[in-house]
Amino acid sequence: MVRTAVVDRNYCKPDKCSLECIRFCPVNRGKRKKAIELSSDGKYAIIYEETCIGCGICVKKCPFNAISIVNLPDELEKILVHRYGENMFKLYNLPAPRTGGILGVIGRNGAGKSTSIKILAGQIKPNLGNYSNPPEWDAIIRYFRGSELQSYFTKLANNEIKAVVKPQYIEAARRVLKGSVRELIMKADEKGLWRDIIDELNLSHLLDRKISELSGGELQKFLVAAVLVKNGNAYFFDEPCSYLDIRERIRVASAIREFSNYEKNYVVIVEHDLMVLDYMSDNIVVVYGEPGVYGVVSKPYGTRAGINHYLKGYLPAENMRIRDEELRFRIHMQERRDVATTYPVLKWDAIEYRYESSGFKLRVEPGEAYAGEVLGIVGPNGVGKTTFLKLLNGEIESPEKAILISAEKVSVKPQELSPKVFSEETVMANLKSASPVALDPSSWLYNELVRKLGLNKMLDRRVDELSGGELQKLAVAVALARDADLYFLDEPSAYLDVEERITTAKTIRRIVEEKGKTALVVEHDLLMQNYISDKIIVFLGKPGIEGYASSPVDIRTGFNRLLKELDITVRRDSESGRPRINKPGSVMDREQKTRGEYYLP
């Protein structure tokens, strides 16, 4: 076994503890050797992996959970690709890109997916674990001898790989990119195909829009387009679906298939929306390990089998259990009726509303909601979801006085995430301003929101240091901690991995049930939407022009209606029962369409 000690420098704060890790270490106490001491600048602890005996005392003593010690099998060291530095994250193996198909990557946040992409794209030179004396390309190529990565790295070393990357976080692009969609896409275009790609992604009507004015979903599609117009031979898409509705996710998938020329080029996609990843990829690798400590990239699997293995938590080719329990998406098709239905807490009649200034028209079917109910919202952006919410809480008044029981206080989790959406500097201060009770470790709110979402480990951290997934969990927790009649959560899954999506969905349900309030959850990951909601409101229409909102209906009816509109059919996987999108024109697709059964017949 090889001892691996990781000290998270974001968490290690020697000036705020009493150096318990150093004082209680049995090796240090023996006085002959040291296993742990302070760095020369005194800012963090250093653990010497050769002398550390792996007792784990420092791990338990550290008040900030900054230390992890794991013992890893010797064989893994033979595939160590990169270590960021002393006591830092280790990445084992890499996804081996192949021509002739799209390679999907799935796994926990913090397990090394973005690191893998950076290495394959040539942004990080792999150091094979030797961070103090990094090897040259010759040695790197020798190291990968006999594997598919050898030829890839030979090309990379000879500058024969022209890599283009769609980065994970799109918010940064907005700050850097100046100009209109037309100017920037024409400048980026190297294939003379910008018009076709812009058309395929349905961006043509936005050509004269400034990048700074694009919505999150529009910016995401623009960035995908900006990658596809490049004349590369290795394309990497790090989470290309965040902020997109289901129709746009399918559009992005089709555009990548059509314009990346995966027959000849390398194409790698990291994505957590399992239905869409399944639809986009030909093969899958699973990245497992311990987030922030180490990550291992699995062998490639066929897409269907790979996703099923991932959900089961067991990888047969490596004989590796990656999780104790199976991830199960409870697929319920009928109304969940364990909520009391005597008195609705929200009730509305049919509504017709029109903004005079923009002319946007919204038509809403009547509906009601009960205490403890989660109403899912599916449908495109720009068709009046926010307007509907404002009608419900009286921020705008419906002409017919159609709101029969309204929500006075609404707590909103906005779609787009950036540190700017938080009013306070630290995680703790934001939670405190939402509800002081949420910070009391003996309260159920603390247990449900802070502990279960893992925020207890980062209470002291500043919001501008958090990753996208951490920001998302904080945003959901802050929204749910507030006292309100109605919780409106816009895309709570963005930037979360599959495990975190399930935990967050459970948290949302429990808080809403416990508080006896209602939540409206806009969610485009249909697996997650199916998991979280009691009923569905389907929004349809022409973005910016008119919108239509259905009454709340059961999941089967709602998804059928949505998918019919999108002309997509979804079948059930025979082994795992999970929903899978049919290839257009396939036998199943045609049969389901003939029968009018678009969702899980």
Ligand code: ADP
């Ligand atoms: P993923 O994309 O799977 O979420 P990443 O590849 O972004 O994971 O990061 C994996 C781990 O590597 C993270 O937990 C982080 O702690 C660490 N890491 C990422 N970038 C750096 C860096 N520049 N220096 C040190 N550690 C890093």
Ligand code: ADP
């Ligand atoms: P969604 O939440 O589904 O994205 P919104 O309800 O925010 O949609 O907006 C629907 C349409 O109404 C958009 O085209 C938007 O431009 C328009 N709109 C929103 N607010 C106003 C307003 N105050 N005045 C005029 N038009 C508006």
Ligand code: SF4
């Ligand atoms: Fe010392 Fe034990 Fe921590 Fe190793 S694991 S540094 S031996 S306290």
